[in-house]
Amino acid sequence: xxLTILQEKLKEGLSIVEKISLKSxxxxxLNNILISAExxxxxxxxxDLEIGINWWSLSKIxxxxxxxxxxxxxxxxINLLPNKKINIKTKNNDILIECExxxxxxxxxxxxxxxxxxxxxxxxxxxxxxxxxxxxxxxIVDIPLLxxxxxxxxxxxxxxxxxxxxxxxxxxxxxxEKKIIFKNEQKLTNNYSLILPQKTAKEIINIFNTKDRxxxxxxxxxxxxxxxxMTETNYPEIQVVSKLIEGEYPDYKEIIPxxxxxxxxxxxxxxxxxxxxSGLFTGKTNEVKIKTNLNKNELEIFNQxxxxxxxNSKLPVKIMxxxxxxxxxxxxxxxGISNIKSSEIILELNGDDGPAILKPVGDDTxxxxxxxxxxx
Amino acid sequence: xxxxxxxWQSVLAQIQLNISKASFSTWFKNTYIISQRDNKVxxxxxxxxxxxxxxxxxxxxxLKILHNLDSEIKDIEFCVGKENLKTxxxxxxxxxxxxxxxxxxxxxxxxxxxxxxxxxxxxxFVVGPFNELPHAAAVAVSNDPGLIYNPLxxxxxxxxxxxxxxxxxxxxxxxxxxxxxxxxxxxxxxxSEVVNSIKNHEMNQxxxxxxxxxxxxxxxxQFLSGKEKTQEEFxxxxxxxxxxxxxxxxxxxxxxxxIQALTERLRSRFEGGMxxxxxxxxxxxxxxxxxxxxxLKGVLFSEEIYQYIASIIxxxxxxxxxxxxxxxxxxxxxxQPINLEMVKNILKNITxxxxxxxxxxxxxxxxxxFYDLKEKDILNNSRxxxxxxxxxxxxxxxxxxxxxxxPFIGRxxxxxxxxxxxxxxxxxxxxxxxxxxxxxxxNLIREKLLNS
Numbered sequence: 001x002x003l004t005i006l007q008e009k010l011k012e013g014l015s016i017v018e019k020i021s022l023k024s025x026x027x028x029x030l031n032n033i034l035i036s037a038e039x040x041x042x043x044x045x046x047x048d049l050e051i052g053i054n055w056w057s058l059s060k061i062x063x064x065x066x067x068x069x070x071x072x073x074x075x076x077x078i079n080l081l082p083n084k085k086i087n088i089k090t091k092n093n094d095i096l097i098e099c100e101x102x103x104x105x106x107x108x109x110x111x112x113x114x115x116x117x118x119x120x121x122x123x124x125x126x127x128x129x130x131x132x133x134x135x136x137x138x139x140i141v142d143i144p145l146l147x148x149x150x151x152x153x154x155x156x157x158x159x160x161x162x163x164x165x166x167x168x169x170x171x172x173x174x175x176x177e178k179k180i181i182f183k184n185e186q187k188l189t190n191n192y193s194l195i196l197p198q199k200t201a202k203e204i205i206n207i208f209n210t211k212d213r214x215x216x217x218x219x220x221x222x223x224x225x226x227x228x229x230m231t232e233t234n235y236p237e238i239q240v241v242s243k244l245i246e247g248e249y250p251d252y253k254e255i256i257p258x259x260x261x262x263x264x265x266x267x268x269x270x271x272x273x274x275x276x277x278s279g280l281f282t283g284k285t286n287e288v289k290i291k292t293n294l295n296k297n298e299l300e301i302f303n304q305x306x307x308x309x310x311x312n313s314k315l316p317v318k319i320m321x322x323x324x325x326x327x328x329x330x331x332x333x334x335x336g337i338s339n340i341k342s343s344e345i346i347l348e349l350n351g352d353d354g355p356a357i358l359k360p361v362g363d364d365t366x367x368x369x370x371x372x373x374x375x376x
Numbered sequence: 377x378x379x380x381x382x383x384w385q386s387v388l389a390q391i392q393l394n395i396s397k398a399s400f401s402t403w404f405k406n407t408y409i410i411s412q413r414d415n416k417v418x419x420x421x422x423x424x425x426x427x428x429x430x431x432x433x434x435x436x437x438x439l440k441i442l443h444n445l446d447s448e449i450k451d452i453e454f455c456v457g458k459e460n461l462k463t464x465x466x467x468x469x470x471x472x473x474x475x476x477x478x479x480x481x482x483x484x485x486x487x488x489x490x491x492x493x494x495x496x497x498x499x500x501f502v503v504g505p506f507n508e509l510p511h512a513a514a515v516a517v518s519n520d521p522g523l524i525y526n527p528l529x530x531x532x533x534x535x536x537x538x539x540x541x542x543x544x545x546x547x548x549x550x551x552x553x554x555x556x557x558x559x560x561x562x563x564x565x566x567x568s569e570v571v572n573s574i575k576n577h578e579m580n581q582x583x584x585x586x587x588x589x590x591x592x593x594x595x596x597x598q599f600l601s602g603k604e605k606t607q608e609e610f611x612x613x614x615x616x617x618x619x620x621x622x623x624x625x626x627x628x629x630x631x632x633x634x635i636q637a638l639t640e641r642l643r644s645r646f647e648g649g650m651x652x653x654x655x656x657x658x659x660x661x662x663x664x665x666x667x668x669x670x671x672l673k674g675v676l677f678s679e680e681i682y683q684y685i686a687s688i689i690x691x692x693x694x695x696x697x698x699x700x701x702x703x704x705x706x707x708x709x710x711x712q713p714i715n716l717e718m719v720k721n722i723l724k725n726i727t728x729x730x731x732x733x734x735x736x737x738x739x740x741x742x743x744x745x746f747y748d749l750k751e752k753d754i755l756n757n758s759r760x761x762x763x764x765x766x767x768x769x770x771x772x773x774x775x776x777x778x779x780x781x782x783p784f785i786g787r788x789x790x791x792x793x794x795x796x797x798x799x800x801x802x803x804x805x806x807x808x809x810x811x812x813x814x815x816x817x818x819n820l821i822r823e824k825l826l827n828s
Contacts, residue, residue: 050423116432150484173480255481
């Protein structure tokens with residue numbers, strides 16, 4: 001193998017593939033990345049056997065070939081090089097790197113033992129702007145908890161339809177649902193639902209968030225692939241293949257209440273700030289109480305802790321329905337609210353033991369359901 | 377001819393000689409043969425990575441080994457199967473204090489097909505003299521559904537464990553007979569299903585869905601009272617299931633005889649099997665329940681504390697648990713061991729609550745509600761039999777429980793004469809002595825009064 005590439009380009013590729021290759025203990029070769037030179041492209045691959053990432057770049061290839069190399073060492077090294085042309089050559093199982101006045105030799109391993117990243121049939125797919133997809137996913141990606149006992153709710157549930165993507169996540173105390181509505185219909189022949197591991201979802205956000213490209217999502221029975229193409233030529237630039245979580249997602253729609261006893265419309269930043277202050281006074285329990293005052297159109301936010309002190313604040317709001325006093329984990333409220341983009345939010349309550357809803361004013365694509373804390 | 381298992385074992389035995397231990401455990405873990413058909417062996421693998429790898433790297437080698445073992449085998453195929461039995465991990469998430477009372481989405485815990493909550497089992501059900509019979513019947517039914525007590529009808533007051541027992545039967549049947557189809561449903565939900573099926577013209581689907589069930593459990597059947605169309609549908613389903621020896625289990629807060637507005641043919645069917653009642657737990661059982669519950673929650677209190685709680689809360693196991701939770705919470709927040717004095721203090725509000733103020737209005741309301749009448753029906757002068765009796769019972773309760781004077785009672789009932797009140801009181805007092813059902817009805821009304 002013999003090729004030439006710009007340092008900046010190689011650095012970018014490594015930053016995309018290296019992350020998942022760092023953590024494998026079972027099979028030592030998974031700590032390596034696979035470098036292959038074929039036709040006019042340099043290809044970097046890494047996998048942890050759940051996710052596989054491929055990255056391609058146009059590069060001057062003088063001799064085709066492939067080799068694997070420890071990802072951490074290679075990427076740290078490339079990062080420190082100046083932004084100049086890099087010449088890469090292989091000699092047996094070693095890799096020789098030349099950049100301006102730097103001459104380096106790193107020990108690699110034969111590519112024969114490197115896992116093959118599965119191929120996915122490109123029959124069923126949808127396409128949308130990667131930034132939109134990532135920002136939407138980001139609104140709910142932190143909710144699930146890794147749990148062995150309930151693997152199906154440890155991931156993100158997706159429903160792909162011709163005119164919308166719905167994504168849902170929960171940790172059984174709260175639940176977030178986000179929808180992306182398409183103006184133009186996608187070419188799907190069917191509706192598909194699947195559960196994506198949270199780890200993949202986070203990786204996808206890291207990789208594609210900053211890019212403003214078309215993201216193609218290919219669906220198959222137990223795999224999913226995310227792909228963007230190069231801007232220069234019609235060839236894949238990044239492909240992320242991931243396994244899916246088996247099992248059936250619970251019927252989450254049953255959880256979202258259709259009615260409310262009390263509806264409050266309030267300023268997001270004001271409420272958020274008051275909740276953050278209340279967090280200072282919760283101690284271990286994380287409890288914050290909120291109490292409505294219909295006559296004064298006021299919301300009282302307060303809590304007290306024997307060892308720390310007391311906190312009480314009032315916020316002018318719009319209230320409809322019944323007066324109520326209810327207790328929440330303030331962190332759960334903050335999580336839901338900080339993912340709302342509008343300046344005003346709607347809080348709907350169903351008594352002190354029923355699910356509450358948080359949603360933006362004038363946008364029905366995001367909804368956050370949270371259960372109260374029971375107070376005696 | 378080898379069995380699938382033997383065949384694959386010998387493949388694995390030979391393969392492992394040629395590759396490193398790490399590769400072997402990475403690529404061959406959780407693989408197994410699912411079928412040998414038409415000279416072709418199908419191997420299930422846990423994910424697509426393994427599939428690609430085995431296809432590209434080990435296909436030849438595996439096929440060679442297989443062919444040596446059984447010369448018929450000509451081809452091999454890999455498919456991504458369901459993961460081999462997921463290890464069931466009962467370890468709960470470590471919940472910190474804040475999550476003790478954090479409510480969660482109960483719906484997620486419930487099995488979608490059967491509607492059962494796995495939390496309810498026989499193991500966590502405390503048996504005492506007050507519920508020995510229903511428990512024994514429930515265990516018998518779960519070992520032999522459809523054949524001994526059919527239908528099984530369990531009744532008893534609020535918070536005494538009817539739902540627990542019913543669901544425990546369902547969960548036990550799943551354990552004993554994994555193939556049986558079980559359905560747990562509340563009668564309210566059943567009613568709304570009937571209504572929806574009528575609305576959407578899906579009655580046939582509805583019926584066939586229920587007729588395929590092996591064990592049907594309906595909770596709080598008293599709510600069918602007055603819903604005639606639902607009763608009719610239920611009657612048909614009941615008959616089909618019963619004739620096919622499918623188990624039916626019902627619960628109610630009162631015996632079938634005293635459920636108002638229930639068609640005679642249903643009533644007689646309910647009474648055709650086994651009727652068992654759960655009464656109020658005795659003191660020893662209450663202590664035992666408290667001990668079990670605190671054990672489950674991983675805390676221990678002194679004997680005198682258990683006894684104290686059991687002595688003040690007598691009629692409702694749910695309240696018993698509530699009191700216990702309150703003490704546990706108190707202990708955690710204050711981080712100090714609890715003594716009897718503190719318990720008395722914490723439970724002060726509970727102890728005072730049984731003496732709820734019962735007003736004449738409330739009695740009339742409750743009686744009317746119990747007999748499915750309107751309040752004004754009871755208060756007016758109608759002499760219809762179905763109204764006269766409830767009216768007399770209401771008067772009796774006003775006298776007996778509130779010690780109201782007869783003229784006062786008369787005035788409450790649309791200005792009737794005090795002699796009418798005296799007559800009513802005497803009549804009911806005497807009838808109670810002879811008629812056990814009436815006594816039971818009146819006790820149920822009293823219970824409702826306390827719980828409302």
